[in-house]
Amino acid sequence: MNAHGPSPSPHPSARRSEAPLLEVRDLTVEFKTRHGEVRALDRVSFDLRAGETLGIVGESGSGKSVTARSIMRLLPRNARVTGGEIRYDGRDLLTLSDREFRGIRGKAISMVLQDPLTSLNPVFRIGWQVGEAVTIQQGLRGAARDARSVDLLRGVNIPAPEIRLHNYPHEMSGGMRQRVVSATALAGNPRILICDEPTTALDATIQAQFLNLLRGLQEAYGLAIIFITHDFSVVAEMCDRVAVMYSGQIRERGDVFEIFDHPAHPYTRALLASVPKLGETERLTTIPGQPPSSANKLPGCAFAPRCPIADSVCHASEPPDMALRDDHTSLCWRAQ
Amino acid sequence: MQTTKTAPESTAPDLPAAPAVSLATRLRRALRGAPLPAVAFLALVLGVALLADLIVPHDPLTGDLRAYSLPPAWKAGGSVSYFLGTDLLGRDILSRIIMGARISLIVAAASIALGGVLGTVLGLLAGHFGGWIDEVIMRLVDTQLSLPSLLVALVALVVFGSSFTVLVILIGVWLWPNYARIVRGETLRIRRYDYISLARIAGCSTWRILFVHELPGIYNTLIVMATLQAGWVILLEGSLSYLGVGVPPPTPSWGSMIAEGRGDLASAWWISMFPGLAMLATVLSLNLLGDWLRRTLDPKQVNQ
Structure with a gap:
């Protein structure tokens, strides 16, 4: 395995092929809580094409992580997928048994988790943890496993990987640990990598390095990436296409330039307005109100109570998924 | 191998190579803050128990009736040969205490191993899987904790006859609910960590997750x-032996020795007193050691 360092590359949309690698259709997830069944995902649909990067943006509790975890079958015990399909390679992943799914998880689809500080088991050395993934995913043992582990660590730009193998997680910095997590996730040569806010817990400079690394890995492994974040500036930097989530629904999705230039949904516009821009001295715009609690759902559009342009239709009935320009849809009555 | 150079991340500076440390130094560091008298005493008990056959001054099972009920050596009429005196059958108290240490430790180790393994496995299953598995196991725990344990143990020992094996099984079964509860709670906490998710992503099977990834986080507990339970088990074995259903005679046990002397406390107090002191000191030392371990191994307190 050649280790490719990140290098500035042309915008990845050039590599895009048309057949979707992963199709998510009407994915619905419910949580059992003390207040009854709560719908965390409501008919979420999107495609991921080979080699592209899809951003999923939204504020806390909008369902971004639940989307990622339901694809990876890592939902908490009280959550249940109640509808929809996740198609990969012509198969609906939701119909696979747990044993069959282990042939997908880590091998076809892998994931980097949010918090590098809790993503590594504190009682095992780095080499043990990466080596375990190598053994399980590739059946390598002994010296071959160690060599492959070193390659993986070198592939994520960890200096002196032969020495680092002997470190415990607490002996490494957050950025280094996130690289180890990535190396573990890549042990099975996956085609899809889901990144659930991988840089949220990192300093700004380390964050930029990690994004660079991720782009390099995408190139080296030919990865399709689902990048989950609440940060629109990271989306602009990383993604080909973007899906904006609000209260368990994808409110708007489309090409990243299209969304930035012509945001159709008022929520997207509000999010974009709240991103700080260099050189502007005005105060940041905020979105009034609170995200809705999914426990007591009102009729109508979930964003309507906070929406500056909502009218009576918005409060009365749920909006349809409006197709705008090609590949650009918006879940809004007033989308233009 | 083609590697494109990137800006080096500010890594944690490499730790200085650990200087060669002698075994004695490492031992001293490991024992920093430990209750040394307790540790020393437990080491003594352990050593004595291991070497019991070799160091007993007299046969602990057969007595010399000519030397019955001798007082300890420093009392009038005592003999240096029977340093702690003899019992009513002329058996050497010191020899019996030494043999009894072995019995007590074996009972404690075996029953804790049994109860610990049983409780840990069931607790792991309950915590990890939840649902009906959790319900069944935890209701079993509740049921057992609501039984009057000493009475049940007495009945069982009378029914099955008191033997070493029955005693160990009984205490083991007695202990498992405590382990199951604690381990279940810890598993509930650990299974939510991202590193368990990462282990799944790495391809681990459920069993591997349970025993390789979740279990080590519980070792300290x-x-x-x-x-802490070892002391309690020694007391329990003592109580059962005192009540006559413990380790069957003539095998010496601290509890049965105390029982044997209870009729003659006024005239021959040493028959009950010395095994009682041995038990007291051992249990106290185990509790002190347990408290220290709890303080030392608890990561929250280490950071303070």
Whole structure:
């Protein structure tokens, strides 16, 4: 395995092929809580094409992580997928048994988790943890496993990987640990990598390095990436296409330039307005109100109570998924 | 190998190579803050128990009737040969205490191993899977904890006859609910960590997750618990032996020795007193050690 360092590359949309690698259709997830069944995902649909990067943006509790975890079958015990399909390679992943799914998880689809500080088991050395993934995913043992582990660590730009193998997680910095997590996730040569806010817990400079690394890995492994974040500036930097989530629904999705230039949904516009821009001295715009609690759902559009342009239709009935320009849809009555 | 150079991340500076440390130094560091008298005493008990056959001054099972009920050596009429005196059958108290140490430790170790393994496995299953598995196991725990344990143990020992094996099984079964509860709680906490998710992503099977990834996070708790329970088990074995259903005679046990002397406390107090002191000191030391382990192994307190 050649280790490719990140290098500035042309915008990845050039590599895009048309057949979707992963199709998510009407994915619905419910949580059992003390207040009854709560719908965390409501008919979420999107495609991921080979080699592209899809951003999923939204504020806390909008369902971004639940989307990622339901694809990876890592939902908490009280959550249940109640509808929809996740198609990969012509198969609906939701119909696979747990044993069959282990042939997908880590091998076809892998994931980097949010918090590098809790993503590594504190009682095992780095080499043990990466080596375990190598053994399980590739059946390598002994010296071959160690060599492959070193390659993986070198592939994520960890200096002196032969020495680092002997470190415990607490002996490494957050950025280094996130690289180890990535190396573990890549042990099975996956085609899809889901990144659930991988840089949220990192300093700004380390964050930029990690994004660079991720782009390099995408190139080296030919990865399709689902990048989950609440940060629109990271989306602009990383993604080909973007899906904006609000209260368990994808409110708007489309090409990243299209969304930035012509945001159709008022929520997207509000999010974009709240991103700080260099050189502007005005105060940041905020979105009034609170995200809705999914426990007591009102009729109508979930964003309507906070929406500056909502009218009576918005409060009365749920909006349809409006197709705008090609590949650009918006879940809004007033989308233009 | 083609590697494109990137800006080096500010890594944690490499730790200085650990200087060669002698075994004695490492031992001293490991024992920093430990209750040394307790540790020393437990080491003594352990050593004595291991070497019991070799160091007993007299046969602990058969007595010399000519030397019955001798007082300890420093009392009038005592003999240096029977340093702690003899019982009513002329058996050497010191020899019997030494043999009894072995019995007590074996009973404690075996029953804690049994109860610990049983409780840990069931607790792991309950915590990890939840649902009906959790319900069934935890209701079993509740049921057992609501039984009057000493009475049940007495009945069982009378029914099955008191033997070493029955005693160990009984105490083991008595202990498992405590382990199951603690381990279940810890598993509930650990299974939510991202590193368990990462282990799944790495391809681990459910069993591997349970026993390779979740279990090691519980070791410290288990060590503390086993230490604290060892003292309790020694007391329990003593109580059962005192009541006549423990280790069957003539095998000496601290509890049965105390029982044997209870009729003659006024005239021959040493028959009950010395095994009682041995038990007291051992249990006290185990509790002190357990408390220290709890303070030392608890990561929250280490950071303070």
